[in-house]
Amino acid sequence: MDAQLPQPPDPDRSVAERIAEVLTRRIVLGELPPGDRVGQDTVAAEFRASHVPVREAFRRLEARGLLVSEPRRGVRVAPIAPEAVREVTEMRAALEVLALREAAHALTDADLQEARLALAAEEESGDLIVWEEANRRFHRALVTPCRMPRLLQVIDDLHQASTRYLLATWKSLDWEPRSDAEHWAILDTLTRGDVEAAAAALSEHILAAGRALRQRLVARGRI
Amino acid sequence: MDAQLPQPPDPDRSVAERIAEVLTRRIVLGELPPGDRVGQDTVAAEFRASHVPVREAFRRLEARGLLVSEPRRGVRVAPIAPEAVREVTEMRAALEVLALREAAHALTDADLQEARLALAAEEESGDLIVWEEANRRFHRALVTPCRMPRLLQVIDDLHQASTRYLLATWKSLDWEPRSDAEHWAILDTLTRGDVEAAAAALSEHILAAGRALRQRLVARGRI
């Protein structure tokens, strides 16, 4: 791991925020594997910062479930367990359905167009990470119009966790594009104005993806 | 406000944790009103601590939605807005129903007994704060057996927010015990093993309480 590039000072964002952002990316992408200890002095040295903003960044990531903190023993990257995958999946299903139902009232043509563009980007992606970016963009397009910031924040945190589980499980190699059919089906029912059908499809889609992920994770764990 | 009592050192909990706990209580109870600025040096002086653990406590409370942070301007107590009440209510309904469905598999007689005791405590309470404690205990008894720590944490944060809205709106004066009938109905259906009916009743109960709260809040806002 090479040293942090001298980031533009950017006085609008605190040092803690920038550290939190970089650490988040590393954990989600799997560069920092589950269980790894994250030393505050190491991080501070890398970012040429003191331990104060580092600790603040730790607290943010802890709240998002990416780090776990043990008193007097520092923090480590949260483990990846099948039960956690199930939990995050079910929470996402419940909350994205809620957000979609609320968003449906306010859904504009531009929102639907954005969702379509996201699905097009999915189909053009040859890489798991790129596909996941488009996948996230699609889900976000469906729920963002609900205008419920707290709900959207929690959904975002959960999706981040999902992404981490996905990337840790599929490793970009043995991956082929999938589930796009479900995505189009959700978008179709929504375009037709059938919110309940779209909600049901979205829920089933999230749960199915979660089941597949968990199965694969358990299988990998047994090898 | 008098000075902080010399707390037992308690080496198992960090200074940041203790500060976060006390600030949480003050915000939920309304001692720190919405919009109030919370100065880091003021808090540090009161707890005879440095600004470092204070800032960590701020980050924890920010993640729970009790504080909002404005860059270079510090933190203030989160405002109480009808839209936020609605948001928290709907999230609670969705997530507590999910938790209840999962908990139902594992529900023991002891859990049901705990719920009954909580309802008895509600009926004996003459004070809004005491009632709310029992109310929380009841809801917790229903969902805790699901054994999904992340879900339970989010539910807990949301319930804390609900409590704050409740106490800010009803002010302990013009309050009379209510909604206990709904509580008993939920418990009855659950005792009979009808999980779906209990889930529906729980959802409707949370949403109804939220509607009442929001109406009252809007009415108060107009006076």
Added chain:
DNA sequence: TGATAGAATATAGATAATCTATAAAATCAT
């Protein structure tokens, strides 16, 4: 007189050096 530009002040955010307590590692004695 009132609005506004500019100086003064308070404070958020951050640094650096330092301290204590504890967990982990290394060493020593049996």
Added chain:
DNA sequence: ATGATTTTATAGATTATCTATATTCTATCA
């Protein structure tokens, strides 16, 4: 070899200090 003990590394916290920004106060001018 193994168990006890010392050493070492580091988390958590303090204190003093620094800079940049918000806010407040004040003085000037239309």
